[in-house]
Amino acid sequence: xxxxxxLVPAVEEISEVSLSAREQANREMADLITKLRSRACFTETxxxxxxxxxxxxxxxxxxxxxxxxxxxxxxxxxxxxxxxxERALAPxx
Numbered sequence: 579x580x581x582x583x584x585l586v587p588a589v590e591e592i593s594e595v596s597l598s599a600r601e602q603a604n605r606e607m608a609d610l611i612t613k614l615r616s617r618a619c620f621t622e623t624x625x626x627x628x629x630x631x632x633x634x635x636x637x638x639x640x641x642x643x644x645x646x647x648x649x650x651x652x653x654x655x656x657x658x659x660x661x662x663x664e665r666a667l668a669p670x671x
Contacts, residue, residue: 579607579643579646580593580595580603581595581599581600581603581604582600584600611639615635623635626638
C-alpha cells in the first residue's frame with residue numbers, strides 16, 4: 579500500500595520506490611488477498627458475500643487497513659519519530 583501512496587507527489591519527493599519494487603509489492607499483496615479470500619477465509623468470505631454482498635469485503639479490508647495503520651503507529655521507531663515532531667512543535671505553541 580505504501581508503494582501506491584508513494585506516487586503522491588508530496589510523498590514521492592521524500593520516498594524512493596522503484597517501479598520494480600512497486601510491482602513486487604503489488605504481486606505480494608495480490609497473493610495475500612487471494613489467499614485470504616480463497617483459502618484461509620474461504621468460508622467466511624463466501625458467507626459474507628452471500629449475506630452482505632461486496633460491501634462486506636470492502637468493509638473487511640477497510641478494517642484490515644485500520645488495524646495495519648494502528649500497528650504501524652504503535653511501532654517504537656514511528657513513536658520516536660512522532661516524539662521528535664512533538665519536540666519541534668513545542669517551542670512554537
